[in-house]
Amino acid sequence: MTQENQEHKTETVESFAGLLKTFGQAVGDIFNDPELKEKAKEFAESASASANSLVDRLKEDDVKEKFRDVGKAAEEFGKKIADCFNKEKK
Secondary structure, eight states, X not given: OOHHHHHHHHHHHHXXXXXXXXXXXXXXXXXXXXXXXXXXXXHHHHHHHHHHHHHXXXXXXXXXXXXXXXXXXXXXXXXXXXXXXXXXXX
């Protein structure tokens, strides 16, 4: 693996780990639940440990499709939250 590819892989793994950590932290804070926050942290650490194999699989069509599904679900959730905030303003 070239130095550039290794750096890209490392950045991707760190980005993925950061995403999971931030998500878990936010969910724990939102629900004000220390146990949930700890479980989310454990999940993020576990998933991060597996992230190296994920980077290698990102080129696979089924993996790409699953990430698209995750993105769509996140987008839909974001729209529903935004709608909720907009209704509260009115």
